[in-house]
Amino acid sequence: MERENSIEAHGLVREFKKGPRAVDGIDLRVEPGEIYGFLGPNGAGKSTTVHMLTTLLPPTAGTATVAGFDVVKEGPKVRKAIGAALQEAALDPFLTGREHLRLQTTMHGITGEELRQRSDELLTRVGLTEAADRKIKGYSGGMKRRLDLALALVHRPRILFLDEPTTGLDVQSRTALWVEVGRLAKEEGVTVFLTTQYLEEADVLADRVGIIDHGVIVAEGTPEKLKSEISSSTVEAVPADPGQRGAVALVLERFGEQTTGYGPGSVAVQLSSPNGNLTEIVRALDADGVVLSQLQIHEPTLDDVFLAKTGRHLEGSGEEEEQGQELEAEPAQV
Amino acid sequence: MLLLAVNSGGLQSATRLPGFPTDSFLAFALAVPFVQGALLATINANVEFARDIQTGFLNRLALTPVRGIILLLGQLGGLMTIAVIQAVFYLVVGYAFGVRLASGVGGAFMLLVLEIVIALGFAALGSWAALRTGSTEAVQGLFPVFFVFLFLSSMNMPRNLIQADWFRWVATVNPVSYLVEAVRSLVIEGWNWEALALGFAAAGALSLIGFALSAHALYGRLERT
Numbered sequence: 362m363e364r365e366n367s368i369e370a371h372g373l374v375r376e377f378k379k380g381p382r383a384v385d386g387i388d389l390r391v392e393p394g395e396i397y398g399f400l401g402p403n404g405a406g407k408s409t410t411v412h413m414l415t416t417l418l419p420p421t422a423g424t425a426t427v428a429g430f431d432v433v434k435e436g437p438k439v440r441k442a443i444g445a446a447l448q449e450a451a452l453d454p455f456l457t458g459r460e461h462l463r464l465q466t467t468m469h470g471i472t473g474e475e476l477r478q479r480s481d482e483l484l485t486r487v488g489l490t491e492a493a494d495r496k497i498k499g500y501s502g503g504m505k506r507r508l509d510l511a512l513a514l515v516h517r518p519r520i521l522f523l524d525e526p527t528t529g530l531d532v533q534s535r536t537a538l539w540v541e542v543g544r545l546a547k548e549e550g551v552t553v554f555l556t557t558q559y560l561e562e563a564d565v566l567a568d569r570v571g572i573i574d575h576g577v578i579v580a581e582g583t584p585e586k587l588k589s590e591i592s593s594s595t596v597e598a599v600p601a602d603p604g605q606r607g608a609v610a611l612v613l614e615r616f617g618e619q620t621t622g623y624g625p626g627s628v629a630v631q632l633s634s635p636n637g638n639l640t641e642i643v644r645a646l647d648a649d650g651v652v653l654s655q656l657q658i659h660e661p662t663l664d665d666v667f668l669a670k671t672g673r674h675l676e677g678s679g680e681e682e683e684q685g686q687e688l689e690a691e692p693a694q695v
Numbered sequence: 696m697l698l699l700a701v702n703s704g705g706l707q708s709a710t711r712l713p714g715f716p717t718d719s720f721l722a723f724a725l726a727v728p729f730v731q732g733a734l735l736a737t738i739n740a741n742v743e744f745a746r747d748i749q750t751g752f753l754n755r756l757a758l759t760p761v762r763g764i765i766l767l768l769g770q771l772g773g774l775m776t777i778a779v780i781q782a783v784f785y786l787v788v789g790y791a792f793g794v795r796l797a798s799g800v801g802g803a804f805m806l807l808v809l810e811i812v813i814a815l816g817f818a819a820l821g822s823w824a825a826l827r828t829g830s831t832e833a834v835q836g837l838f839p840v841f842f843v844f845l846f847l848s849s850m851n852m853p854r855n856l857i858q859a860d861w862f863r864w865v866a867t868v869n870p871v872s873y874l875v876e877a878v879r880s881l882v883i884e885g886w887n888w889e890a891l892a893l894g895f896a897a898a899g900a901l902s903l904i905g906f907a908l909s910a911h912a913l914y915g916r917l918e919r920t
Contacts, residue, residue: 415758416758417754417757417758417917417918418918419918437760440758440759440760441760443758445758447751447754447755448751449750449751451747451750451751451752451754451755452750452752453747453752465755465759468756468759468760468761469759469760470760512755
């Protein structure tokens with residue numbers, strides 16, 4: 362039974378007509394009850410992967426099973442087992458929240474008293490009871506996302522796909538959604554496949570993270586494991602006199618390898634020892650007569666992991682590619 | 696309805712032409728809103744359908760266990776319902792202004808059935824455009840194309856009274872003429888089985904072609920396994 366909540370993919374590929382290979386041979390396994398964060402910049406292939414795993418898009422090559430069913434051969438069975446909130450909260454502005462729930466519930470074959478009870482239960486759970494009879498055009502972005510989540514849950518799915526569920530939300534709405542997703546996994550054993558471009562989201566919410574870039578998974582593991590494997594802390598120093606930048610670099614390079622991507626006037630090194638001694642660094646700088654205006658120590662982040670694997674920072678790295686791949690999740694024109 | 700009011704006021708003198716089938720231009724022209732209304736309603740609704748594709752609403756529906764063809768039938772069924780409501784409205788307006796159906800109450804029911812088939816034809820073609828392109832602009836762009844067919848039909852003049860040979864020829868090969876004439880026959884002639892058969896044949900052919908095209912486009916659009 363437990364095994365049936367898992368997601369597995371082997372060599373999953375999706376090519377688009379006149380387009381790049383959006384997903385280029387992905388292997389992954391998501392355990393039952395796990396929250397798997399699929400992290401990557403815009404255009405990396407996250408949404409295309411979700412579309413394939415939710416049966417909306419057939420893979421060009423490779424195999425995948427969701428809830429124990431083949432996504433190509435057993436599409437209807439997969440759809441019965443999963444719930445999905447895709448990238449855009451696709452809601453009709455002229456329907457109310459309750460009407461959306463009624464439509465979605467009916468289409469899953471739930472009717473009568475069960476429909477009413479399930480709708481009320483979900484509206485309460487996502488905090489939309491008071492707004493249930495208001496038209497969607499009056500909803501905030503956070504309310505739409507919460508309704509979208511409720512719609513994905515009407516038929517009690519065992520696996521939940523959330524495609525960038527918090528993009529564009531304020532901090533409060535984002536946190537509320539995190540709490541609900543965490544509760545679903547912990548209390549109800551729902552397996553969650555969550556795509557995100559937010560480092561913090563993956564770090565806070567996901568049990569395991571897969572980092573995707575250019576259609577390929579470049580790193581996978583728990584956030585802690587990935588960070589500890591890839592990098593130790595980074596020290597960033599800003600000299601009071603910009604002319605002393607070279608001198609600062611000379612001192613810091615004794616403690617590690619210089620790294621880029623920090624402030625324009627600063628010098629940063631990734632410490633060669635995981636527990637680099639900040640006191641020694643300060644003493645060495647002082648001994649060389651360098652005056653600093655700022656000294657910071659940065660703990661490794663998932664962005665460091667992305668940087669180490671791709672040579673680019675995650676935030677903003679997709680923007681230059683986005684234009685060419687923005688239709689990645691669109692089916693090929695017929 | 697505005698176009699009907701303008702035409703029936705301005706073209707009333709046309710009824711004095713020898714061979715004109717009725718002395719009320721309003722009764723003659725009442726057939727036009729039935730066809731034009733079906734066209735307008737289905738185009739507008741299909742613009743919304745295209746928007747559903749653009750926003751991902753169709754994907755939401757595609758993730759339910761409902762079969763693709765049922766989704767399409769639901770869309771077309773909604774459009775046909777709108778067309779029937781409009782048709783009842785036109786009948787009531789015509790009645791209020793003194794138009795009495797020569798085919799009686801039975802003719803009114805036949806007219807509603809015909810309206811359903813006409814609406815299905817336009818709706819299916821509009822749905823095909825929406826599914827094929829996924830673009831609201833493309834569906835809106837269909838309206839003037841369909842409108843050209845309406846203007847080049849026998850909407851304002853019986854075909855046998857059209858003087859220009861080329862126009863009469865175009866109106867004769869234009870299927871929209873037969874839709875208009877079938878509706879018109881129920882209003883001013885009574886039970887003209889030939890006109891009805893031609894009207895149903897034209898509407899049925901449009902529906903079949905449109906449905907086949909839109910069903911094909913739906914499976915291409917959804918691509919779901």
